[in-house]
Amino acid sequence: MSEQDRETVGVIGLGSMGLGMAQTLAGKGFRTLGYDVSDARCDAAAAAGIERARTIEDVFADASFVVFSLPSAREVEAVVKAPGGLLERKGAKRVIIIDTSTSEPDVSRTLAAELATAGHGFIDAPVSGGPLGASSGNLTMMIGGSEEDVALARPVIEAMASKILHVGPIGAGNVAKLVNNMLVAAHMLTTSEGLRLAAAAGVDPDSALRVVNAATGRSALSEIHFPKWIMSERFDSGFSMGLMRKDVRLARELAERAGIDLPIAQAVSQEWESDSEHLADSDDFTRMGAISSAHTSSSKKVA
Numbered sequence: 359m360s361e362q363d364r365e366t367v368g369v370i371g372l373g374s375m376g377l378g379m380a381q382t383l384a385g386k387g388f389r390t391l392g393y394d395v396s397d398a399r400c401d402a403a404a405a406a407g408i409e410r411a412r413t414i415e416d417v418f419a420d421a422s423f424v425v426f427s428l429p430s431a432r433e434v435e436a437v438v439k440a441p442g443g444l445l446e447r448k449g450a451k452r453v454i455i456i457d458t459s460t461s462e463p464d465v466s467r468t469l470a471a472e473l474a475t476a477g478h479g480f481i482d483a484p485v486s487g488g489p490l491g492a493s494s495g496n497l498t499m500m501i502g503g504s505e506e507d508v509a510l511a512r513p514v515i516e517a518m519a520s521k522i523l524h525v526g527p528i529g530a531g532n533v534a535k536l537v538n539n540m541l542v543a544a545h546m547l548t549t550s551e552g553l554r555l556a557a558a559a560g561v562d563p564d565s566a567l568r569v570v571n572a573a574t575g576r577s578a579l580s581e582i583h584f585p586k587w588i589m590s591e592r593f594d595s596g597f598s599m600g601l602m603r604k605d606v607r608l609a610r611e612l613a614e615r616a617g618i619d620l621p622i623a624q625a626v627s628q629e630w631e632s633d634s635e636h637l638a639d640s641d642d643f644t645r646m647g648a649i650s651s652a653h654t655s656s657s658k659k660v661a
Contacts, residue, residue: 364389367514368421370414370437371459372399374596375485376427378492379458379518380408383425386495386517393417415442418453423514426457430604431465438469444478454479454511458499458518460539460605463529463612466502470528479507482528484535485519489596496520500538502530533612540609543602544626545579550647553584564589579647588647599630599646600639606630 365388369380372394384390384407392403393411404410411417414437417424428434434457439445444453455473457466461482470480481503491497499519501508508515508524515522525534552575556566567589570580587595610627613620630646637645 365423365513366391366421368393368411368417368424369408369427370394370417370424371427371429371433372396372403372408373427373429374489375458375492376425377403377406377408378489378494379425379427379497381406381493382495383514383517384408388514388517391417391421413442414440418442418444418447419450422451422453423511424453424455425514425518426455426459428457428459428461429601430459431462434459434461435465435469438473444473445476447478448476450477452477452479454481454507456481456483456511456514458483458485460484460535460601460608461532462608463502463532466532467529470503479504479510480528481507481511482531483515484531486535486538487519492518499523500525500531500534502526502528502532502534504528536605536609536612539602539605540623540626542579543606543630544622545577546583546643546646547626547629549577549580549584550588583644584647587642587644591648593642593645593648595642595644597643598639599637599641599643602643602646603630603634603639 367383367388368391369376370393372380372392377399380390380392380403390408391411392400392408393414394400400410426434426437428437437443457480466480466482473480481501483499483501485497485499487497495518497519498521499515501522501524525531552570553563553566557563567580567584570576583595587593606627610623613623633646
């Protein structure tokens with residue numbers, strides 16, 4: 359394929375997830391432009407063979423599809439509404455944003471409507487799979503958006519994700535991701551408590567975990583996170599406490615706006631927030647599986 363024939367994809371936000379996705383896209387034949395507010399992250403992307411865009415405006419001018427990998431809805435909105443951004447590019451070539459950030463459904467819906475009036479598309483496409491999934495093209499992507507935009511963006515999506523779930527219209531992907539992360543937060547606490555119970559009753563936690571993972575109590579947390587990052591005391595999954603606290607808060611706020619009572623989710627949210635005195639937002643979220651045992655008379659970690 360000649361350089362002129364290569365589809366150009368932009369990636370805005372070159373953190374551990376964004377950089378991995380940019381590398382995957384470049385490795386699968388897309389001309390990939392990368393932008394981040396951090397020069398260090400741009401340098402890392404350049405070292406990995408990603409073309410460096412000088413400005414966000416350059417990304418929107420050159421790319422037909424732009425992948426967002428940003429910390430929150432606030433940054434997503436700021437990039438879309440930035441001076442010289444897509445909302446000011448009416449009549450230009452159509453650009454579709456693929457927002458992989460864990461954002462907010464209402465923000466996604468509002469931005470999609472505003473972009474549509476300017477002739478552009480927006481898909482909320484949060485992901486699961488961590489940095490390894492991003493760098494290997496094996497993410498799970500839960501998508502909200504129109505059938506037309508999802509179909510147009512599918513080649514880019516398929517390059518990044520091995521599991522693609524079109525959940526519904528704009529905002530549906532965000533809702534599904536918040537539900538997923540609410541359950542992840544709960545599984546972290548319940549698995550930790552189960553292993554603490556095993557230890558207190560005289561059973562080796564590693565042995566108990568093998569039973570859980572061979573039986574019906576298993577989850578992705580027990581099968582992957584506990585053996586790989588918690589029992590080993592590595593605590594380096596690449597997902598921070600601050601991001602999980604944000605997602606749990608967003609799930610709680612979503613429930614409040616929907617007018618439903620979720621007492622277990624509320625308790626989980628309170629537990630994650632209450633441990634802020636022990637765990638900083640910058641800590642890896644897998645530390646929660648160990649620190650939760652500090653509320654007992656013994657401060658010994660799960661492992």
